[in-house]
Amino acid sequence: MTRLAFGLLYTASFISSAIAGSPPAVPQRAANPPLRGSPDLAGYDPSNIISDEDTTKVEYELAPGQSDDAKIGVFLNFDNIEHPQPIRGAKGGTDPGPRNDALSAMNSDLLAPPGTDHGQTISAKWPMALSHSKLGLDSAGWSRQQNTNVMPDAKLMAGVDMRLEPHAYRELHWHVASEWALMLNGSARIQAVDEDGQTFIDDVSKGDVWFFPAGVPHSIQGLEGGCEFMLVFDDGAFSEDNTFLASEVFAHNPKSVLSKNLEVPTSAFDNIPSGELFIFPGTPAPKDIEKQNITGSAGPIPKSKTYSYHWSEQEAHRVAGGSVKIVDPLTFPIAKDFSAALVSVKPGAMREIHWHPSSDEWTFFIAGKARATLFTPPNVATTYDYSAGDVAYFPQSNNHYIENVGDTDVIFLEVLQADHFSDISLGQWLGLTSPQIVKDTLKLSDETISKFPKEKPLIVAGSRETREKLAVQFVS
């Protein structure tokens, strides 16, 4: 019944009861059923209406490789597949819905896992695009974070992605965790004062790294072109909402105490901010850094303990499928537990199957499209798909690979909590083990075993052509 019809009914019943001399009855709301249904609907009744019409039929097409033996497990490209389905080889079935085709297309290995996947590992993927943005004051920038709230098993490290518009500040502050950072774009001026009164100031650009030890107060200011950077903290539960901000420290100490402490009248604090600034606009930093270089009797922090490393100026080590460069305490000693690799993998190539014997790995994808299978003993394996902007997390000694499944280079940052960067290569391990032992164990031919590498490949070559040929070969 329409609202209009209901209105007419109400009016009619009002008029008729008024004529009869009795008070108007509450009209029967036939048009609007009550919130709950009849108790009679519970359980079997011969009058129940059951349709046996086939309404769940799904129109779909399979991606190249999707009908292959599921254990081959090639990457399924759902980019141009209209309704991707949870089917792999002879396993699975159609999904009539509800479903989110756009998300499924981005996560083909979750929708249609390789037949070698089994069970469920920790959640090893968090897209920063699903993080809540914290917006800075007056269009000065923003930040967003990944921590144990969204990735409960990523306990050793957390990440914060931050943007500072030209001249904007990340406010003077400190925190309980130590902070390691990679500049993703633009340039910034960073400064700090340590516990001995030694001072630090430097300018960093895209590709450079900094480190601020736990408790050391510091600030960051975007230079002429602004900047974006990725901060990594040595505590998975770190939150950017819980740092010690200069504004809050001043707002939450009695003005009489501030006055006594800094030996100025209380009126000196008349205009201090009433709450946090966090990210806010600033006056342009002078081009000449010397103008902001303040030193006390302890002098500047010496080079051996400095807080920046100009990683952008280090040339990457080239290998068949891409390139790798490492910065760890062997060359950047102050960052004592941060060991990182910046890896570039060509289309079709793959960061080899490996594991890190001394630490969990926190990874951030800077460019491209990739996938990784995380293996956890005794027999759990889950394959995840990653794009630029996603965080990955692989627990200590859990083996994994990172395969480029796109058409452009995959670039990612691996960060460990370790005194030097190290990994163990599956290929090299077997290449340096007696062939007899390998043959007895894995039932591989002598010819296959003879091809195993004695040197760590780091990244194995591959090409888009091979990948497509592989897919086609099993389709036809």
Ligand SMILES: *[C@@H]1O[C@H](CO)[C@@H](O)[C@H](O)[C@H]1NC(C)=O
């Ligand atoms: C840095 O910013 C510029 C300007 O927006 C952009 O063109 C460039 O692709 C950015 N890139 C990266 C990843 O360095």
Ligand SMILES: *[C@@H]1O[C@H](CO)[C@@H](O)[C@H](O)[C@H]1NC(C)=O
């Ligand atoms: C700051 O001044 C000190 C000398 O007091 C000097 O050693 C240091 O290199 C200067 N730093 C910069 C960034 O200019």
